[in-house]
Amino acid sequence: MxxxxxxxxxxxxxxxxxxxxxxxxxxxxxxxxxxxxxxxxxxxxxxxxxxxxxxxxxxxxxxxxxxxxxxxxxxxxxxxxxxxxxxxxxxxxxxxxxxxxxxxxxxxxxxxxxxxxxxxxxxxxxxxxxxxxxxxxxxxxxxxxxxxxxGSQASQNSIWKHAFPHLFLNCLAHEDDKVAAYGSMVLYTCLDEDKMADLLDPANLNVALGVITAYRKRSDAEWLHLIVTERFFRCPELVNKMYTSQSHADRLTLLELILSKISEKSLFTEVEMTSMRQIAEFISDCFQKECRAVLKLAAPEDSEEEDSLVVIRLLDLLCEMTSDADHLTCLQCCPGLLETVVDTLRLTHLAGKQSKNVFTSTHSMSLGSDLTHAAVGFKAHLIRLIANLCYKNKENQDKIYQLDGIPLILDNCSIDDNNPFLNQWAIYAIRNLTEHNEKNQELIAGMQHQGLADTSLLESMGLHVEERDGRLLLKSVKKK
Incomplete structure (x- = not known):
């Protein structure tokens, strides 16, 4: 030495x-x-x-x-x-x-x-x-x-004291990729739970918003991704404030990041799980408030309005969340969510019948050939969400009955080029709606006698109706 x-x-x-x-x-x-x-x-x-x-x-x-x-x-x-x-x-x-x-x-x-x-x-x-x-x-x-x-908390605190928020804002908005990356690395290292309160201050919210804007421009930026998924998502209040203050383009980016986090299927800590459930409830509220914006896509010019795209992404996220047991229960209990989904399905179905647009069922591929259109699959995802929300949930099964939602689902279960897998999701929805629910079973069975749905439609769904002791029973078609 x-x-x-x-x-x-x-x-x-x-x-x-x-x-x-x-x-x-x-x-x-x-x-x-x-x-x-x-x-x-x-x-x-x-x-x-x-x-x-x-x-x-x-x-x-x-x-x-x-x-x-x-x-x-x-x-x-x-x-x-x-x-x-x-x-x-x-x-x-x-x-x-x-x-x-x-x-x-x-x-x-x-x-x-x-x-x-x-x-x-x-x-x-x-x-x-x-x-x-x-x-x-x-x-x-x-x-x-x-x-x-x-590894030095004292140095992290010193940097935060002298660099926040102006230096971080400059780095996030900088045109040089390396500056943005290095600045994001420093921000991620310094940003612990105690400092989240500083981001919640309205005067400093631009730092959090700047992270999303920078990520939208550099979606391969690892440090920016980690800041959002490992720091921001631990604070549902911050996510709410960011979403409320963002442009539609940045909202789409934030929702994509939430979707990627949910899709990881990795084990969440208890703190992360609690936070993500609160974020899920917030996403439900946003969908209920904004869902009707999707009807703009039925306009003759077939424009893809950004607020409509946000609604589509909110629905995608709700579908993914309700496919996970950890988030399903809290969303099944969200006030008004199921009613809003059924109402949105009814409105888009009606819009598709009133004029020829992206919500119109088609077998000609004239519309369905454009599988890149944002609204492709929207009605299928609505029915998927209904199916998930009714999974082993008697209260929601009965709500669909009260909302007259079963005929609406059956009316949307034909093959539709604009909605891949629509038939499969409808079958899954009927299965979940009728499981241990005699009232819904009897309703569907009775519809065949009333002429509201023909036998071929039920058979295409793998179901058929038979009469036994004066009662109509809905049963699965046995494969030969």
Whole structure:
């Protein structure tokens, strides 16, 4: 250990001498001396014997850089690029020094380098983004913050104090992919449960909204995905506020992220499960309030209004949630949800009969050939949701009876090119509606005698009616 310590001391002393001489001459010091220390810090044995003097020297350099780069002086000034280059090298040096080294993390924080770095990065983020030297400094500075925050609650709190919300907002809105990625990494690392209250403040909600907007533009951004799925989803109140304040485009992105979380089928902790149930109830409320917007898709111009697309995604999400036992029970009890789904099915079915549109049943493929249309499958998903909500739930089975929903489902069980698997979901719905429910069984059986549904329709669903002891019974068709 003596050899690395002596070598480190010698390198630091030489760097300090050269830089002080340059500063005394009023010139930006060269980055070469700092680069020598940066290279040494790549090795753990040198990080462990780091001389605190080097961190004080870097603090002096960054302080001077702040003065030199303060407006009206910009990165395009003769010495601006040199100061940004030197700042970038200082950030690299600090980044390496912090790697898996709590001692250096603490020293760097205690000498005030986190505050100085975040202040300088604010200037870098607002400088001319086409200036490569300032952009490189910005990237390196964010990497330093990521390393100094790793595993250090005290450093995370310090970064949050000096960087939130402005630096994070700048990173999320930045056009450079690396800046957005590194900034998201720092945000994810610092954002613990105690800091969620800061995001709920209306003055700071733009940070949470900025995460969704940034993810919409960069859907492969892993850190942004983790911020939403592992941080935001633990706070249903934040999800509610975000959705209420978002554009339709960002709402679609948020709903896609919720859908991806539900579709993971991974084991949720009790906290996550409680939060996701509350989010499920919120999704139910949103669907009930917004569902009629989907009727815009029946317009002659066949436009895909964004608010209509949101309704479609809300329905997809409810279908997926009710396919999971952990969410099914709470949604089966949501006031008004089942009634709204039946009402929406009735309205879209009527809209399809009144004029030729995407809700019209077709076998010609004239409409169904466009399987990319957002409304394709919408009625099938409504019936799927009805089936799920009635699964082993006598109260909801009886509600469908009271809402006269069974004839409506039977009237929607023919083959429809605009609704793939409509017939299968109708069969599943009838199965769930009639399970241990004699009233619904008798209703369907009686419909054949009343002429409301012919035998071929029931048989296409795998069912047939037989009379026994004066009663009509609905039974499955036995396969030969």
């Amino acid at each position: 003596a050899a690395p310590m002596q070598h480190m001391a010698a390198v630091c002393a030489e760097a300090e001498r050269c830089m002080r001489e340059a500063l005394e001459r009023g010139e930006p010091p060269g980055a070469e001396e700092v680069r020598r220390v940066t290279e040494l810090f790549r090795q753990a044995e040198y990080r462990e014997v780091a001389d605190e003097r080097i961190f004080h020297l870097i603090l002096q350099i960054l302080s001077r850089a702040l003065q030199e780069l303060r407006p009206p002086v910009t990165a395009s000034a003769p010495s601006g690029g040199s100061w940004w280059d030197l700042s970038a090298e200082c950030f690299r040096c600090l980044r390496n020094a912090c790697a898996q080294c709590p001692t250096n993390q603490n020293t760097i924080r205690n000498v005030g380098l986190i505050e100085k770095a975040t202040t300088l990065l604010q200037g870098s983020s607002t400088s001319n983004s086409s200036e490569e030297s300032s952009l490189v400094a910005f990237r390196c500075g964010l990497q330093f913050l990521g390393n100094v925050a790793a």
